[in-house]
Amino acid sequence: MLNYILLRIVSALIVIFGVVFIVFMLIHMVPGDPVEVMLGESATSIDREALRHSLGLDQPLWQQFFHFLQSLFSLDLGQSLHSQQAISELIAARIGPTVELALASLLVAFLIAFPLGILSALKKDQWADATAMSFSLLGVSIPNFLMGPLLILLFSVVLGWLPVSGMNGFDSLVLPALTLGTALAAVLSRMIRASLLEVLNDDYIRTAKAKGLSRSRIIGLHALRNALLPVITLVGLQIGTLLAGAVITEMVFSWPGLGQLTIESIQKRDYPVVQACILLISTTYVLVNTLTDIVYGLLDPRIRVG
Amino acid sequence: MKGILIGMNAIKWGLLSTFAALFFFSLISCSDDSNSDKQVLSEKAIHFGLTSAPVTLDPRYATDATSSRINRLIYQQLVEFGPDNKPVPGIAVWKQLGNKHYRFVLVNSPDNDEYQSLNSQSPTNVSRFHHGKLLTAYDVKATYDTILDKSSASPHRNALKHIERIEVLDQQTVDFHLTRTDPLFPSFLAIGIMPADLIKSGHSFNQNPVGSGDFKFSHWPFDGQLFLRRQSDHQLFEFLKVKNPTVRVLKLLRGELDLIQNNLPPEHIAFLKKETDIHFLTQIGSNYSYLGFNLQDNDTGQIQLRQAIAYGLDRNKIIQYALGNAAKKANGFFPAQHWAGADLVDYDYDQIRAVALMSELGYSDNKRLQLTYKTSSDPFRIRIATIIQSQLKDIFIDMDIRSYDWGTFYGDIKNGQFQLYSLTWVGIKTPDVFRNVFHSESLPPSGANRGRLMNATIDKMIGTAEQEQDLTKQAKLYRLLQQELHQTLPYVSLWYEDNIAFFRNNIQGYQVSQDGNYDGLKWVIKND
Numbered sequence: 031m032l033n034y035i036l037l038r039i040v041s042a043l044i045v046i047f048g049v050v051f052i053v054f055m056l057i058h059m060v061p062g063d064p065v066e067v068m069l070g071e072s073a074t075s076i077d078r079e080a081l082r083h084s085l086g087l088d089q090p091l092w093q094q095f096f097h098f099l100q101s102l103f104s105l106d107l108g109q110s111l112h113s114q115q116a117i118s119e120l121i122a123a124r125i126g127p128t129v130e131l132a133l134a135s136l137l138v139a140f141l142i143a144f145p146l147g148i149l150s151a152l153k154k155d156q157w158a159d160a161t162a163m164s165f166s167l168l169g170v171s172i173p174n175f176l177m178g179p180l181l182i183l184l185f186s187v188v189l190g191w192l193p194v195s196g197m198n199g200f201d202s203l204v205l206p207a208l209t210l211g212t213a214l215a216a217v218l219s220r221m222i223r224a225s226l227l228e229v230l231n232d233d234y235i236r237t238a239k240a241k242g243l244s245r246s247r248i249i250g251l252h253a254l255r256n257a258l259l260p261v262i263t264l265v266g267l268q269i270g271t272l273l274a275g276a277v278i279t280e281m282v283f284s285w286p287g288l289g290q291l292t293i294e295s296i297q298k299r300d301y302p303v304v305q306a307c308i309l310l311i312s313t314t315y316v317l318v319n320t321l322t323d324i325v326y327g328l329l330d331p332r333i334r335v336g
Numbered sequence: 337m338k339g340i341l342i343g344m345n346a347i348k349w350g351l352l353s354t355f356a357a358l359f360f361f362s363l364i365s366c367s368d369d370s371n372s373d374k375q376v377l378s379e380k381a382i383h384f385g386l387t388s389a390p391v392t393l394d395p396r397y398a399t400d401a402t403s404s405r406i407n408r409l410i411y412q413q414l415v416e417f418g419p420d421n422k423p424v425p426g427i428a429v430w431k432q433l434g435n436k437h438y439r440f441v442l443v444n445s446p447d448n449d450e451y452q453s454l455n456s457q458s459p460t461n462v463s464r465f466h467h468g469k470l471l472t473a474y475d476v477k478a479t480y481d482t483i484l485d486k487s488s489a490s491p492h493r494n495a496l497k498h499i500e501r502i503e504v505l506d507q508q509t510v511d512f513h514l515t516r517t518d519p520l521f522p523s524f525l526a527i528g529i530m531p532a533d534l535i536k537s538g539h540s541f542n543q544n545p546v547g548s549g550d551f552k553f554s555h556w557p558f559d560g561q562l563f564l565r566r567q568s569d570h571q572l573f574e575f576l577k578v579k580n581p582t583v584r585v586l587k588l589l590r591g592e593l594d595l596i597q598n599n600l601p602p603e604h605i606a607f608l609k610k611e612t613d614i615h616f617l618t619q620i621g622s623n624y625s626y627l628g629f630n631l632q633d634n635d636t637g638q639i640q641l642r643q644a645i646a647y648g649l650d651r652n653k654i655i656q657y658a659l660g661n662a663a664k665k666a667n668g669f670f671p672a673q674h675w676a677g678a679d680l681v682d683y684d685y686d687q688i689r690a691v692a693l694m695s696e697l698g699y700s701d702n703k704r705l706q707l708t709y710k711t712s713s714d715p716f717r718i719r720i721a722t723i724i725q726s727q728l729k730d731i732f733i734d735m736d737i738r739s740y741d742w743g744t745f746y747g748d749i750k751n752g753q754f755q756l757y758s759l760t761w762v763g764i765k766t767p768d769v770f771r772n773v774f775h776s777e778s779l780p781p782s783g784a785n786r787g788r789l790m791n792a793t794i795d796k797m798i799g800t801a802e803q804e805q806d807l808t809k810q811a812k813l814y815r816l817l818q819q820e821l822h823q824t825l826p827y828v829s830l831w832y833e834d835n836i837a838f839f840r841n842n843i844q845g846y847q848v849s850q851d852g853n854y855d856g857l858k859w860v861i862k863n864d
Contacts, residue, residue: 061747066781069491070399075782081489112391113559114542123558179582187586194587195578196561284578286558298391299743 034327042320049312050305054095057296057304064111064299085111087301098305108302110295117306120291125310127197128287131210131279132272134203136265138211139218146215147222148249154227162219169216178209178282195284206283210276214268221264225257232256259326266322270315381563381572382843382862384854385584385596389559389577394541395528396483396490401762405853406575409564411528411547414440414476419850420675421622421765422807423522427463427471427529427548428510435517435805436500440525442473442508465531466552466567473510477502478532480525495524495768519805523766550858566858573857588614588838594862597837598852601716602660608838618662618836619848624669625760627724627828628749632788635707636755640693642825645756646683648690648731649724655831658723663831668818669761669769671832675807676767678815680822683829690731699732708736709756712745720758750780752788758830763851767814771798774826789826 065082082088086097101108107117150162172180185205186194193202229235230253238248277289288307295303390403395411398404416426428440442463463471480502483490498518503511514521534546545553551573554563560577576593578584585604587593589611600608608614627645629636636642655663670677699705707728711721718739725735735756740748749757761769772778775798778785797820801813821827835852842863847856 061744061751061753063747066746066750067743068397068399069489073489073491074494074497076486077489077491077493078781080486084487084489114540179580179586182583182586186590190590194590194592195583196576196592282580282583284560284576284580284583286560290560297742 031327035324038320038323038327042316045316046309046312049316050309051095053308053312054098054305055091057299057301058091058094064301067299068112098302102309107306110303111300112298117303120303121288121306121310124286124288124291127285128273128289130203131206131276131285131287132269134207135210135214135272135276136269138207139214139268142212142215143218143222146219148226148254150219150223151226151230152249159223163223166216166219169212170220172213174209174213174276174278175282177212178205178279181205181208182282195282197284197286202283206276206279206285209279209282210272214272217268218261218264221261222257225260226253229253229257262325263322266318270318273311273314273318380862380864381574382595382857382860383574383576383593384857385587385593386560386575386577387579387581387584387599390562390575392542393545393553393556395530396479396488396492397542399491401852404763406562406564407528407545407547408549408853408855409551409857410545410549410553411530412471412549413528414525415522416526417523417765420673421670422675423526426526428476430522433511436514438512438514438521439505440473440476440510440512442471442476442510463548465546465548467531467534467546469531469533470507471529471531471548472507473504474507475529475532476510477504478535479527479530482535483527492527517803517805519807519810520766520768523768526765571862585838588840591840594843595837595839595846595860597848597854598833598835600836600838601719602658602662605660605662605836613841614838615841615843616836616838617846617848618834619850620664620671621832621835621852622671622674622764622850623760623762623833623852624666624764625663625758625830625833626666627830628754628757628759629787629826629828630752630755631790631826632752633755635705638697639825640697641705642828643683644690644693644697644731645728645733646825646828647686647693648733649727649828649830650685651830652685654720654723654727658720659831659833662834662836664834666829666831668822668829669764670767670818676811676814678818678822680819687730694732701732704732704734706734706736707755708738709758710745710748710754711737711739711758712742713739717758724758749786752780752786757786760833765851767801767810770814770817770821771802774798774821787826789824791824794820794824 064085065078065087069078069081079088086094089097098108107121109116110120113120146162146166150159150166153159182194182205185192192204195205196202235248235253238252243252273288276287277293279285280287280290288311292304292307292311294300295307386402388400388402390398390406391400392398392403393407393410395404395407398407413426414428414430415423418424425443428442430438430440433439465471465475480496480499482488483492483496484499486493498514498516498521500513500515503513505511512521512525528547528549530541531546531548534541539546543556547553550567551564552567554565554572556562562575564573564575565571566573578587578593581600581604584593584596585600585608588596588608609616627649629642631637651665655661655665664671665682667680667682668678672679694700694705697705709721709725711717718737721735721737721739725737728735739745745757748754749759772783773785774789774791774794775783775785776790776792776795777783779788780786794817797813797817801810801817804810804813835848835850837846837848837856839846844861844863845856845859847859849855
């Protein structure tokens, strides 16, 4: 098991390095120049070169990458080209709202997906199943940029219960979490249903029934536990996605998260901020998935043997 | 089975940690933010919705519209602009003592009659910086010296490059000596004045601005939320970025925002105009939208094609249906009321003439011209592009629309990698823009001649106009230049979008300006 965990960690580090390298190269290769964005078109060539030099952008690409790695090892993410603020401060201000939104969305997704998925599996091909899966289909089909304004219209404008957007206390978290959570719940509930249906036909469930165990005990203790295996993988992937920043939802709800910062920095060609954000996002993503793999390995010995 | 149980424990603890973390973050959000929120609510802050956040609150480096507009509230400038865009005194009056010598006298004493008459609309003593020091000629010199310092890499340095030296005569008097004559020179001194002592100490004006304007910096929790306090009555203002126009409108309806201005699709404008709780104000704008051509391209380099496109566009319909009548047709950079504005003959929609011009070039319904149109990823700009595409279809042009993120789009335009594009010039006040945009020496990266216009006549006309010392005669020369440009058609002029503000009915006193600045906030009042 230890070898398996070590292998996963090493491969995770390689993936993170690969992502950082590719992003560094891509962001420097796409058209658009931070100096042009910062100075506009009326600046002189001398001013442009002076700024380029002061930002270190006149150095060869490999040298810039080397400096970036060097500062990473000394835990210094550098400064934003535009605002001149420390990147660690910029990210620190955004990471809290992002984690908060991700966890709240996950909670909403669990609260919706588990009852729906279990209900659908137990009432297979009945009206409850059809209703639950229709809801699920609806959740998958409605994009966040539509779901967000619809929820705002209902809960903020018509009912007046919740704020439209912004980050002002717990009530402002509800709508963005609901927007993200329902989409995730839709996928999760379908996965739980399919997985549970597969497990319910297994021999050990029949044995449990033959032993005279109660229905709730069979579902809760035996079936659901084993049905959760593929769900864990999905949740792992989704946590990564949520932490990477649900950009559209953040935009709709003016939620000051990491996704918005990344997109804005890409538009402004603020290379150091983009690199730092991508590094953080990829690390989180890889870390969560590595943990998922490890948990999966713990649950299913065939995986770590394989 | 043991493995499964361990796994289940991991899941259980994972879930518990999730809930615990959620609870923790909820507590954080409830405590910090709701406190600030409560503070804002208890103070009856005025909430102003922005489309984009300010990039910097240091006027020496601000180039984006939002930063410039907010900086105008925090800082004062030597020169302002009148209704015809001629420079008028801001916190200083000036006199031209010689061709290359200007004297500016600060009128910042509250007892000074001249000052009182110039600042009659502003009830406060705005001659002091917010940290208590009096604004003097030394602060003016320090501000402009740092802009002129090559190491500062200020984007405004180029416009001020003809300043040879700045000399302080006394606390209120400062002389600018130039390397060449320039009757437009005072127009370039519209940058916020900063305190010399803080400039010297390397103060971070970007994060903690100290000016002498009507608004004092309060706090800036994150880049999308800024708080300023009005000096005269200590009224708190929140500037909140809400990028999505639908959400901005909904926040206004619900009272989470008190005021929003511009950047709304026509359907939102029409919807808000019908709302009884919402009032609106409009003002004819001066921001110039245009269709730009690559003049080095084999197709768009042909004058007949550019003329065909000019005649083939039904701008009236675009303004009516896509812009909700919130724009005025443009014929040139400056509207007619600008001191250098020209009254030019319109390229009215004339499909027959456009088709005839295309036929002269050999195009017909069987042989159609393929053109590529580049635009940003802004949905509204894409919508306009689609309408243009549809209109040009009738004159044998099939237009391929390509939308990119801002950085890529802007990079392509500057590098000449386009045939057609559309953009808007924002906040242009002075005709020196013609050199920057149309002179053959201003090809990117040395200027904004993005279409690569190389025309000796136009170069000569620009030079002649620049050398004229008398503003009236100079205006006449610039009008002739605009006529020539109107014939040459490096741009097809589209429109000047109106500035439109919507506010809740408890908001009073707001005024909308021609260039879309936020100066109206100096007088706005929120009733209970």
